[in-house]
Amino acid sequence: MELVSQHAKRIMEGCKERARDAGLTFPEQSLEYIVTNRDFLQLSPKNMIPTLYDYWVQDVEVLREQGQYELYPNNPYETVINTRPPISFYNDNNPDWLNVMIFYHVLGHIDFFHNNLFFRHTWEYDFAGKALADKRLIAKLRSEKGRWVDYVIEFARSIDNLVGYFDHLAALSTHGDRMSPLDYYFDVFLQDREKKSVAAYVAEIEHYNKLVRESPEGGEGHFIDSVRKKYAEFDSLYDKAVKERGKAARRDLLQFLMEHSPFLAREENRWMLTVIEVIRTTSLYFQPQIRTKILNEGWASYWHDHLFLLDDRIRGHEVEYAVVNAKVTSMPRVGLNPYALGMRLFEFLEEQADKGKLSFAYRRIADQYRRRTYDTASSQGKEFIFSVRENFCDAMFVSSFIDQEFVDRYRLFVVDRRLDKERMVWQYYVKSRKAADYKAMLTESLYHPPAITIVIDDDNALILNHVFEGKPLYRDYIDGALMGIEFLWGGKTCLYTHEPEPVKREAGKGGREEHPPQEISWRRVRYTMKDRKMTRVQV
C-alpha cells in the first residue's frame, strides 16, 4: 500500500477546504492510501488495521454461518478508519471525480468520528498506535505461553459484546458516579428510609436552604454535620449505599472478571489480564461504530451528495456521479440501506427545522393544509442537523425522529413475505405503512447486545442474569460462551435467561398450515456450566 499521488492529494486538500467552509470540522492531517484491486479483495479487518492483534480465527472465518447470525456485525471497518490521523483507502484506478466523491464521503465520516459524543472515548489516543503496542504485547506473550494466549483471546472475545460501553462513556462525561452525601440524604435516605411526609421533606429543604444562605461557603458542611448528629447511622448507611450503587451499575463482564475472578488473580495467570484488557479496549473502541451505522453513513452520504454537486472542479461528471450515487443512496424496494435511510432522515430533519416544524406549535396543528404550508422561515436546519450528528446514536435517532410524515414522504413500508405453495415462490407484500410499525421494525434490526447483571453467590459461583427484554438468547452459542466464562472465572458459572415456548396447539392438527401467529409463553431457564459441561434446567 502506498500513499496517494501528489495530484490526488492536492484535489483532496481542495475538498477539505470546501468541506470546512460548509461547517464540517476535522483535523488537518489525514492519510490516504492507494490500494490495488487485489489488495481490496484482501481487506479484512486484520489487513485494514495492519496493527490489529493477530488471532487465528480471523484467518478461518472463510464463511461465517450464513443466515440469521451474520446479522450481528462482525466488520465495523469501513473505507475510513477512526485513527489519528484518519486513514482511508482508495482504488488505484479511480478517476478523479470518483475520488472526490469518496473523499467527501470520507470527510463526512471523519467529521462524525470527531464530533459525535458516542465516540468520546476514542478522541484521546491513536488507535493504530495502541493496536500496534497491543499486537507486540500479544506476540510476546504468545512466544512465552503458546496457544494458551489464543484460548484466552477466544474466551475474552466470546464476551466482548458485553463490555460496559455506556458506563465507560458516562465515566468520561460525569465527574465519577459517586453520589454525594447530600444527594443520598435527600434522594434516598429521607424518602426510602425515613419515609418522611412531604411537609417534613420540604422542611428539611428549607433548613438546608437557610444554612446555605447564611454561609454560602460552609453551609452545606454545617447541614451534613447536623444530619450526622441527628442520625448516628448516617455515615455507615451512606458508605453502604455508595458501594451497592457501584456494584449495580457494573455491567461489564470482562471488567468484572478481571477484578473479581479468583482464577485470574493467581500469580501464574496474571498475564491473562493484559490479554483480556486488550480485547476489552479494542471492543470498546469499535462499539460506537456499530451503534451509529445509520447516522454515520447517512451523515457521510448527505455531505458527499451536497458537496460534490457544489464542487466546481468536476463539472461534466454529473451523470457518472449520479449512477454511483444512486447505488449508494437509493432506497431499495425491499431491504434497509442505512446510507439511504440516514441521508433521507438528515434531509428531512433539515427541511423540518428550516420551516420550524420541529416545534410544539406545529405538532398541535391538525389541519392538513396548514401543516403542509407551515413555515416560520426559521432557517435553523443546518444548525439542527449538526446538533443531531453530535448528540445522537442510531437507537435515539430512530425513536425520536421517525414519524408518519417521514414514512409517508419517502413512501416507506414494512415488508413481509409468505409462501405461495401453489407456485413455490415467496411473495413479498406490503405489511404496513404505519410509522409505528416501521419504527418497531427498524428498532428490531438495530444492534442490541443482551444486558447481563452479575453476582457472585455463596458458593462462589458466578451468576449471570440476562435481563429480560422479550428476546431469547441464541441457544447454540450459549455452550461455547459459558465455557469461556467458566474458564476465566475458574469455577461454576450459571446463566439465567428466558426462553420462549410455543403454546401447544391441539396435537395431530398438523401445525404447518397458515395460522394466526403462534402464541408463546416465556420460561425462565438456568444454564449451568461446571467442569466444561453444560446443563439446562427450567426454573
Add this chain to the structure above:
Amino acid sequence: MTDQLHALYQTLKERGLTPEEESKIRYELDLQAVDGRHRHIEQPRRRSLYSYTDLELLHDASPPHLVALTTVQSLDYLLERDKQREKDGFPRKIRVGKMVKPSQEGDDKVVIVPTTVEEKLLHDQVRVGEEGEGGGEGGGEGGAGEGEEGEVIGEQPVRPEKGAGQGGAGQGDGSGHDIESNAYDLGRILTEQFELPNLKDKGKKRSLTKYTYDLTDKNRGFGQILDKKATLRRIIETNIALKRIKGEAEVDSRRLLIAPDDRVYRILSREKDYESQAVVFFVRDYSGSMGGKPTELVVNQHVLIYSWLIYQYKNQVITRFILHDTEAKEVKNFQTYYNLSVAGGTQVSSAYQLVNKIVEEESLDRDNNIYVFHGTDGDDWDTKGEKAIPELRKMLGYTSRIGVTIAENGYGMSGQTEVEKYLRRSGLLEEYAALLRLDVISRDTSEARLIKGIRELIS
C-alpha cells in the same frame, strides 16, 4: 396416493395399534392432507442493515467478510491445531463446513469450507414455528416505493435456479467463495484428522479396473534396463558350467566369459490392476416427519460416509440413491436425493426390498462390496418390523456393512422410535455385530457427533 395411504392405515389399524403409534401415523397423514407437496423450505436470507459497507457501495468491491479466505491457512494446519484443542480439553472449533454442493448436472461436488463461529451471547429472534414456512419471523423488513398495504410487490422462487443470480428481493449473494475440493480429499481429511479408521478388510470382490505399464518382466538378450544382479547370477552359472569357476579356488573375474544370453534386462510390460470396488446404497426416509433437521443430519452424514468410502476405495465407488416413504424409488443424483421431501407415510421395508431387488437384478454382489446406509427418523408404520426384518436379514447375506442412522425428530420419546425398537428386539444387532450398525442421534447433533457416529457405523 392418499387413498392408498388411508387403505394402508386402515389395515394397520385393524391389526391393532397403540394410541401413540396411531397418533404418529395420523400426524403424517395430516401433513399430507394439509399440503400434498409438503417440503422443508428454507427462509430466504434477509440482508442486514450492517452488511452495507463503503467498500461495496463506493468502491464496487466485494464485501470484505466474504474473502478472508485469501489469508486462510492450510486446512491440515487448522485441523492439527483443532486436534490440539481437543487435547487441551476444549471442544473442537473448526467445522469442515457445508459439504454438499449439488450441481444440476449430477456430478455432486463436495466442498470443504472450514468455518468457525465466535460463540457469543447474542439475542435471537423468537422462533417457534420451527424451520417451517409461512409468515416471516420478526417484524418484517424495510421497503420503499408504491404499493397498498397487503399488496404483493414481488416474488422470489423458493429455490432459485442455478445462475439465476440475485432474486428480485434484494438478497445478498449467498454462495460466497468456497475452497473446492473433491470427496477424496474430504475422505482423507476425515481419515487422518478425525481419525476415522481405515478399512481393515476391503473384501475380496475385485474387478479389473485398468492396465498399468511397468518394467516388471525380464527378458534375456535385449530390453530397457540391465538387471545387474540377475545378469551376474547368469554369468556365474555359465562359468560354472564352463568350469571357469571351481569349488574353493579363487575366482578371477577377468577370466570369466559372458554369453549374449546372460544379459538379463527388464522390459516394459502391461499389467492388469485389480482393485476392490464398492457399491454404496444411500437410503433415506423422505416422509413428512423427516422435514428439516433430521433430513439435514442424515444427508450430511451420508456425504461424510461417501467421502470416506471414496478415499478408502480409491475412487472405486458407485453410489445409488434411494428414497422411500411407503414406497421406495431410486433417484439418479445426489441433488434430488438431498432435496426431495414429500408428505406420506413411512415403510422402511419398501426401501430394503428395493435394494434387494436392485442387487439381485444387476448381480451387484458378484463383483462388488456392497454398503447400505439408511437414514430415517425412526418412524415406521410397520411398527413391529414384520416386513423390514426379513428384508434386512436378506440384505445381511451379501453386504459388507449396513449402517442405520436414526435422527430423532423430537416428536416422540428419545430411544423409543419404532425402527430402533424392532431392530433391537430382532437381535440382528448382536447376531451380525460385524455387519449391522445402528446410530441414534438427536436433532441437535453437531458435526463432531456426526463424525463420531460414522466411526460407529463403519469401524
